[in-house]
Amino acid sequence: MSAGDKPGPVPPGNTGGRPRIDLHTHSTASDGTLTPADLVRAARQAGLDVLALTDHDTTAGWEPATAARPAGLTLVRGAELSCRWYGTEPSIPLHLLGYLFDPHSPELVAELARVRAAREVRGERIVAMLCADGVDIDWAEIRIAAAGGTVGRPHIAQALIRAGVVATTDEAFTPNWLGERYRLPKDDIDVFRAVRLVRQAGGVPVMAHPRATRRGRTVPDSLIVELAAAGLAGLEAEHEDHSPVERDAVRALAGELGLLVTGSSDFHGTHKSVRLGAHTTGLEAYERIVAAASGVPVLTDRD
Numbered sequence: 001m002s003a004g005d006k007p008g009p010v011p012p013g014n015t016g017g018r019p020r021i022d023l024h025t026h027s028t029a030s031d032g033t034l035t036p037a038d039l040v041r042a043a044r045q046a047g048l049d050v051l052a053l054t055d056h057d058t059t060a061g062w063e064p065a066t067a068a069r070p071a072g073l074t075l076v077r078g079a080e081l082s083c084r085w086y087g088t089e090p091s092i093p094l095h096l097l098g099y100l101f102d103p104h105s106p107e108l109v110a111e112l113a114r115v116r117a118a119r120e121v122r123g124e125r126i127v128a129m130l131c132a133d134g135v136d137i138d139w140a141e142i143r144i145a146a147a148g149g150t151v152g153r154p155h156i157a158q159a160l161i162r163a164g165v166v167a168t169t170d171e172a173f174t175p176n177w178l179g180e181r182y183r184l185p186k187d188d189i190d191v192f193r194a195v196r197l198v199r200q201a202g203g204v205p206v207m208a209h210p211r212a213t214r215r216g217r218t219v220p221d222s223l224i225v226e227l228a229a230a231g232l233a234g235l236e237a238e239h240e241d242h243s244p245v246e247r248d249a250v251r252a253l254a255g256e257l258g259l260l261v262t263g264s265s266d267f268h269g270t271h272k273s274v275r276l277g278a279h280t281t282g283l284e285a286y287e288r289i290v291a292a293a294s295g296v297p298v299l300t301d302r303d
């Protein structure tokens with residue numbers, strides 16, 4: 001990607017060359033396995049210059065990540081919002097990355113709390129279904145393992161591994177298990193409302209892995225066109241769940257709609273095999289996000 005004519009401010013900590021920018025990662029504040037503090041340290045060790053912390057439906061990791069931010073790493077505070085498009089039957093779940101929004105924005109705070117509560121209800125129901133079929137796992141134990149972080153299927157997957165019914169997280173996500181048979185919908189945020197709430201809080205909304213067909217149904221281009229008109233700022237193209245053809249399609253659509261394009265690892269620690277920085281975002285797209293945000297600033301060595 002071209003960085004444009006003017007060089008723009010290179011993120012602090014960049015030691016020369018192209019900065020390495022990873023805009024989508026998870027910590028123990030949701031379903032990652034590194035604490036927010038360990039995550040920011042690991043990011044710098046992995047040679048990243050910019051890291052976004054984007055836990056599912058929570059900003060709980062922002063403070064510990066901020067406190068532990070190593071010199072040379074710019075921290076972008078964000079979240080991955082569990083959304084749903086209700087304009088089709090059955091409705092389709094999708095993920096919206098929100099960057100640099102005000103974490104105290106009342107409506108957004110309320111929606112995130114509601115979705116986290118909905119995840120608990122859904123998680124308990126999934127566990128009940130599994131127990132009814134003779135799988136010996138325990139919801140209370142799963143909640144303890146999640147340690148207050150936003151609970152999700154990866155936590156249930158670990159319980160299935162502990163119970164010895166599957167060998168790996170990947171196997172736990174196959175159709176026989178959490179991928180389909182024991183998959184229940186969550187009461188997610190309407191995606192148009194989510195875009196509006198992120199913008200209202202001064203944040204920048206980017207759709208995560210919009211063409212990840214291996215995760216299930218994806219939304220049509222026409223919806224992305226409507227979301228762009230409603231305030232969506234960008235699309236994540238470089239993601240491990242996108243094939244090369246899907247990445248190209250996302251880039252082409254973003255180009256048509258004037259949306260920025262990101263790339264990221266969607267790192268989850270040992271819950272997934274992908275490494276930090278496996279996919280990255282270009283400086284120009286990063287700068288567009290920062291320029292469009294007014295909720296909270298990025299955190300750099302100047303702070």
Ligand code: AMP
Binds near residue numbers: 153169170
């Ligand atoms: P949930 O948010 O509870 O619906 O769970 C979805 C989460 O599981 C997402 O963060 C995905 O990154 C993660 N996930 C989906 N498929 C897999 C997989 N095969 N292995 C590990 N994590 C996965």
Ligand code: ZN
Binds near residue numbers: 026
């Ligand atoms: Zn996750």
Ligand code: FE
Binds near residue numbers: 080095208209
């Ligand atoms: Fe996601």
Ligand code: FE
Binds near residue numbers: 024026
């Ligand atoms: Fe994610």
